[in-house]
Amino acid sequence: MKRFILQRLGYSVISLFLLTVTIFLFVRLTGDPTVLLVEPGASREDMAMVREQLGLDRSLGVQYVTFVADMARGDFGKSFYYRTPVLELYMSRLPHSLLLAAAAMIFSLLIGIPSGIIAAVRVGRFWDTSGKVFALLGLSMPQFWVGLLLILFFSVYLGWLPSSGSGTVWHLIMPAFALGWFFAAAHMRITRSSMLDVLGSEYVKLARLKGLPEKRVIVKHALKNALIPVLTLAGINLVLMVNVAIVVETVFAWPGIGRLLYEGIAFRDFPVVQATVLFSGAMIVVVNLIVDVLYAVIDPRIRLGA
């Protein structure tokens, strides 16, 4: 187990390294990076000064090392717009995104997993068919449109829920739904197919042959095995949620990191954009690591080295 974790850790470190290289290269190699790294509206002299300051006239290798060294110190640049260090800004917004993602994830699992299980157990009948329709719709409608429709219906017409901002549970409901709807469909789909796979397996067959009550067969034998791929996906999706929430956060003016990215774009605040992207990638690498380790905990085959 320990060896496994160490191996995985090493792999993650490599991924993080490659991530920073990619981002770094993209910025440096597309045209004149000075334009991006300088405040909009700067004069030529300003630009020359910044170029020297940031060491953009030095070799790529040196630049990269500086880049990484800065990051290690926690210096990710300063926001042009807010005039505060980007790291600080990001950290202040992150909890909001996490809250939203958590709410959306709970929603998507609460709807997705049970409906997936029912669809699998009642294959071909009503619940399965309606589940399929639900999944199809969920996966085809753009999230921000769902959000807009929700606002249209619940805020403008019915006046029940606030259309933007954060602060109370009421503010959370619609964005969580808009964000979670897509994933609920995805989770339902994978739960269903995973359950079907497991229900057709030999050990489930044997469990029935042993005369176990059907409920026990499903809950004890089938579910645990079936949920492995589902939870893996959910773990990965959680991080995905934090990052793709940009549109939902924008639509609902939810003060998370997605909105931060949007502001970075709208205000041409490049340090914010660059850092947010870096963090997103890093987050995913870390979560993948955690999920893999969790996987090992649940599945003894991995833990004990099959």
Place this chain on the structure above:
Amino acid sequence: MAPLLELRNLSTHYVSQRGTRVVKAVDHVSLALDAGETLGVVGESGSGKTTLALSILRLLPTAADNAGGEMLFDGEDLLKKSPEEMRQIRGKRIAMILQDPMASLNPLFTIGDQVAEPLRVHEGMGRRSAWQRATALLKSVRITAPETRVREYPHQMSGGMRQRIVGAMGIACEPRLLIADEPTTSLDLTIQAQYLALLRDLQREHGLALIFITHNLGIVAKMCDRVAVMYAGRLVEFGPVRKIFDEPRHPYTRALLQSIPRFADSRQRLTAIGGQPPDLSALPLGCAFHPRCPDAIDRCRGEAPEETGAAMGHTVRCWVAGP
């Protein structure tokens, strides 16, 4: 004494979704098995052997259903039992072992958990006593160091061990009948003999009746008291092993016995049974075997043969079978 298991004209059909294609996986099968006896069910793939076993346990896939006949177990008709009653019979009074032991064991649970499970469900044993019993069971199937094994997982066991564990699960509740579906097919040759010996001993100790589903006539010769030969879902010959091996009445049985290569005689040519296995959804009129039968007469093409010889305990379905 009444037989332990008696099938009378049992039929199981698979019906396609629109009800158009009907496959008679099991067609009017009648046989009997006494307590403590071993029955071998032989036939090619697709002859209906496994469906027969699943029919007895009434665990057919959704597309299949019983299409007539009776199944008497200890005098009771299993076809008249409710699903809950059947569930209580499965694993407790009739048990079944599947072909692939690796796939039969749930990879996420310990051996002990899985062997103890039928004990806890059917006999209401508490956790501790069930585990003790499980350990004892592992010992009786000759697994070394059962106390440690009981806490381990299926992937840590060898193929032979897994098969024995599945066997332990099968006899856990002391069933009267154990059905084994090709239990040795996935084992190495060297382990096969050991496993068969184990089954023999278990049978003697517990007074089990065994049904052996196999395509290996050698096993039938060694282990079984009676044999049932199946072809295209029909039972073509049934009777005591010795008698059938010495004087097979059905041409198919004869061909099967002839196709076993004998190592001693190197001059003997390998005889295969000519033709292809039948398509169960499009069976020919009359006897299903007649296209491949060397002794077929006109009657075989038109009429499906009826069963004869029940009185003598050696039944056969054939128009040209000898007396």
Place this chain on the structure above:
Amino acid sequence: MASRVATATLGWTLSTLRMKGFPWIPVGILFTIAVVAIFAEVLAPHSSEVGSLGERFKPPAWQQGGSSQFLLGTDHLGRDVLSRLIFGARVSMVVGILAVVVAGTIGTTLGILSGYMGTWVDQLIMRVTDTWLALPALTFAIFLAAILGPSEMNIVIILTLVYWTRYARVIRGEVLSLKEREFVRLAIVAGCSKWTIMKRHILPNVLNTVMVLASLQLGVVIIAEATLSFLGVGVPPPKPAWGLMLADGKKGMMAGYWWLTVTPGMCIALMVLSANLLGDWLRVKLDPQLRQL
């Protein structure tokens, strides 16, 4: 009884929409959108980019205040919504198809190279793929958009850069298993060069997978483009991208101008739904092993 009727209706809907035989409706919808896109100039009743301020925020024809001149109403600049939707179809179609085709070509090529050649080529391509896959597509796209600047061409480039990795990964897997097949080994024994094998033996056999992937990706790309346009980093105004229309529509939502939000969204949803249904059908038809996708 009611549930029986419901099941039957749903089942009929699904089977008509989806798998029993050729999926007429999805293909029909996509075809219609394509036709509309090609003949936009002829079909659109008004200009899509110029409007008159005197006619702003007119509701659709069937509502009070609407007129048959502007069937689906007008937006905040007095532009006809219907015409904008029609020209928007062109944008979506062009961007969608281009992105899918280019990303597919690059991804498939690299996937085949990676899978077949192995060694350092494989390692290199896979490392890059893994890294790029680690970044969520949207974030990555926005990042690139910030660097490259908004334009229709750039969108295609960006979407290609972001999505080629999906193809490469899957195709590589296919190639790995194809390599072991008899006919490939025969070709090697017969002395065919690597390039010949890749071109004549491997490529035709992965085309099925590519087609399924491409049709499934079409929906994803369209939503991505709409999202980018909505955020302001996609197709720039005044071009009538559906995503842009949604962004504009948002401004009018609180005042109750619902048609500005609902109509473009419906177009997107319809197109994506059809692409998904088509992709599902193709997947079942061409290669049941691709269930994983």
